[in-house]
Amino acid sequence: MMPLGLVLYAVGVMGPEAVVPADTHFFNPLFQVHVTAFLVAYAAFGVAFCGGVMYLLLARDIRRKQLTQFFLRLPSLEALDSIGQRAVWVGFPLLIVGLATGIAWGQHGTHAWGLGQAKVLSAFVTLVIYLYYLVRRVVFRWSGRHCAIVAVIGYVLSLALLLAGSFAGRLGGHL
Amino acid sequence: MNQGVGRITVAGLTHHLAPVEIRERLAVATQDYPEMLNRLRQWPGVREGALLSTCNRSEVYALSEEGESPALPAFTEGLGHGMRHDELEGYLFHYDGERAIEHLFAVAAGIDSAIIGEPQILGQVRQAYDAARAAGSVGTVLDRLFQHALEVGKRVRAETAIGAYAVSVPYAAVELARKIFGDLEGRPALIIGTGDMGELTLKHLIERGVAPVYVAARSLERVDDLAARLGVELVARHVDEQILAEVDVVVAASAAPHALVSAAQVKAAMRRRKHKRPLFLIDIAVPRNIDPLTAEVTNVFSYNIDDLAQVVTANRERRDREVIKVRAIILEETARFLAWFNARQAVPTVVALRQRLDHVRAEEEARALAKLVHLPEKDREAVARYGQALVNRILHEPSVRLRAATSDNRYPGLDEAVGYLFGLDQASNAGSSSSPSPGDADSERQGEDNRSHGG
Numbered sequence: 329m330m331p332l333g334l335v336l337y338a339v340g341v342m343g344p345e346a347v348v349p350a351d352t353h354f355f356n357p358l359f360q361v362h363v364t365a366f367l368v369a370y371a372a373f374g375v376a377f378c379g380g381v382m383y384l385l386l387a388r389d390i391r392r393k394q395l396t397q398f399f400l401r402l403p404s405l406e407a408l409d410s411i412g413q414r415a416v417w418v419g420f421p422l423l424i425v426g427l428a429t430g431i432a433w434g435q436h437g438t439h440a441w442g443l444g445q446a447k448v449l450s451a452f453v454t455l456v457i458y459l460y461y462l463v464r465r466v467v468f469r470w471s472g473r474h475c476a477i478v479a480v481i482g483y484v485l486s487l488a489l490l491l492a493g494s495f496a497g498r499l500g501g502h503l
Numbered sequence: 504m505n506q507g508v509g510r511i512t513v514a515g516l517t518h519h520l521a522p523v524e525i526r527e528r529l530a531v532a533t534q535d536y537p538e539m540l541n542r543l544r545q546w547p548g549v550r551e552g553a554l555l556s557t558c559n560r561s562e563v564y565a566l567s568e569e570g571e572s573p574a575l576p577a578f579t580e581g582l583g584h585g586m587r588h589d590e591l592e593g594y595l596f597h598y599d600g601e602r603a604i605e606h607l608f609a610v611a612a613g614i615d616s617a618i619i620g621e622p623q624i625l626g627q628v629r630q631a632y633d634a635a636r637a638a639g640s641v642g643t644v645l646d647r648l649f650q651h652a653l654e655v656g657k658r659v660r661a662e663t664a665i666g667a668y669a670v671s672v673p674y675a676a677v678e679l680a681r682k683i684f685g686d687l688e689g690r691p692a693l694i695i696g697t698g699d700m701g702e703l704t705l706k707h708l709i710e711r712g713v714a715p716v717y718v719a720a721r722s723l724e725r726v727d728d729l730a731a732r733l734g735v736e737l738v739a740r741h742v743d744e745q746i747l748a749e750v751d752v753v754v755a756a757s758a759a760p761h762a763l764v765s766a767a768q769v770k771a772a773m774r775r776r777k778h779k780r781p782l783f784l785i786d787i788a789v790p791r792n793i794d795p796l797t798a799e800v801t802n803v804f805s806y807n808i809d810d811l812a813q814v815v816t817a818n819r820e821r822r823d824r825e826v827i828k829v830r831a832i833i834l835e836e837t838a839r840f841l842a843w844f845n846a847r848q849a850v851p852t853v854v855a856l857r858q859r860l861d862h863v864r865a866e867e868e869a870r871a872l873a874k875l876v877h878l879p880e881k882d883r884e885a886v887a888r889y890g891q892a893l894v895n896r897i898l899h900e901p902s903v904r905l906r907a908a909t910s911d912n913r914y915p916g917l918d919e920a921v922g923y924l925f926g927l928d929q930a931s932n933a934g935s936s937s938s939p940s941p942g943d944a945d946s947e948r949q950g951e952d953n954r955s956h957g958g
Contacts, residue, residue: 404685470779
């Protein structure tokens with residue numbers, strides 16, 4: 329799932345503009361930081377997604393009292409929970425960095441990368457999703473099942489938005 | 504089984520045939536091992552001997568001469584347990600050769616134990632081996648056999664899941680707790696009631712580092728008694744929402760005829776929990792002490808005695824399925840050991856052949872040197888070395904091939920054919936020195952190897 333996320337994101341970022349390789353605008357360091365930060369952030373959310381899926385499968389096994397291969401092979405629920413939390417802690421600041429550098433880069437060049445664009449909006453929604461995850465964890469001290477569900481749904485949603493944003497960009501750019 | 508190299512046998516009794524009343528009378532205490540091994544070593548016909556005594560078995564392993572195995576009489580009469588042979592009738596077993604090797608490997612692998620895959624047996628085999636070595640009752644063969652058995656024990660535990668699943672209710676509970684929380688170090692737990700099963704489960708949890716431990720019991724004396732038995736500090740508490748919000752594991756094992764933990768209580772406790780961690784409820788009481796509806800509460804895992812028993816049954820079945828894999832490993836390892844053991848059969852022939860050629864060389868050397876008296880000492884030595892080198896070169900290939908052919912039984916009777924061709928039978932009739940004992944044969948073989956490589 330994680331490599332798929334990376335590929336989709338790479339397609340989303342490069343989009344139709346990528347067919348113009350001679351454009352020096354893409355060699356701007358801001359753009360490079362923007363792409364790298366986004367790639368790593370989505371990879372980290374991918375890890376949190378995997379941790380969440382494994383958590384839910386293992387918890388279902390233990391709850392149903394049918395200890396299958398999941399039970400035998402997976403690490404403990406607490407370990408899976410911790411993997412998800414750490415991954416989001418890595419991904420969230422990088423997402424902010426990616427957004428900020430993206431907007432800054434967009435303002436300098438001819439390639440509009442402002443709030444009005446669909447993929448920028450999708451990135452903001454992703455930010456809100458994972459902000460919700462972290463607030464739930466830090467302020468309300470949630471862990472376990474709830475967090476796993478947020479990590480799984482959040483990742484699916486943000487990927488869907490990214491795809492939608494990318495398509496919208498191809499069709500006309502602004503919403 | 505093999506002429507000359509002896510036969511490996513095992514005799515004794517195990518939990519398969521003998522009830523505990525019999526087993527306990529034949530059990531050998533650790534401090535009695537040296538004396539028993541000494542007796543075994545001196546038993547007529549026993550070349551090498553070892554003793555394995557656990558709560559499941561008492562067995563004598565012996566390397567003996569061909570013919571009647573001494574393992575059984577050594578076991579029934581030699582160990583001084585005071586039981587007559589006819590009293591033991593029907594409880595005893597006796598295996599020979601390949602079957603005996605397989606048996607020891609199966610014992611070390613844990614598949615002959617009452618609880619398949621139990622971990623203690625490997626340590627007990629090691630103790631038996633160490634004791635036999637200390638007493639000097641094992642030689643080349645049993646030493647190698649026991650070392651091989653220990654390797655088999657380690658291999659099956661590394662390559663199969665024979666020991667991987669909990670097969671008792673308390674262990675299953677602990678395994679589940681570890682699957683939920685990972686490390687149990689410093690996890691708070693509550694035990695309700697002071698029943699035996701609950702105590703045993705708590706003991707396993709404490710071994711894993713669970714602390715602090717709260718106890719809800721009918722009286723403080725019971726809490727103190729339990730603390731004294733477990734050797735840890737326990738804190739008396741009542742069962743309420745507050746304590747349920749604090750702990751991660753609850754073990755209920757009281758004799759109360761009704762539920763002591765309700766679903767409403769657990770729901771409220773989960774809301775009060777500072778960290779929204781999971782809560783693991785273990786109810787091993789009958790009638791149940793924990794409302795089954797608690798299992799519906801989010802982040803709560805609730806197991807009763809039947810659920811745990813079901814886990815144990817499933818785990819036993821898993822271990823049983825692993826036995827097939829373990830048996831395959833045992834067969835493979837037995838074949839490997841037998842190849843080594845059978846190769847020893849060729850050793851007396853190789854040694855006799857070397858002695859025969861050495862004899863010829865010595866005769867011819869003396870004859871030649873008698874005619875070469877005019878040569879200086881240095882050249883006379885060169886002539887002697889030439890003869891020795893020639894014998895080594897000639898013997899090297901047949902020795903290697905003879906041992907290889909004997910180890911996999913490729914050409915049955917090849918050693919006899921070699922004996923016939925070189926007249927070794929006549930040579931052995933002529934002088935008793937050319938019929939070496941296996942111990943001598945070993946050292947001879949090594950010497951022969953060294954010489955072959957040198958030549």
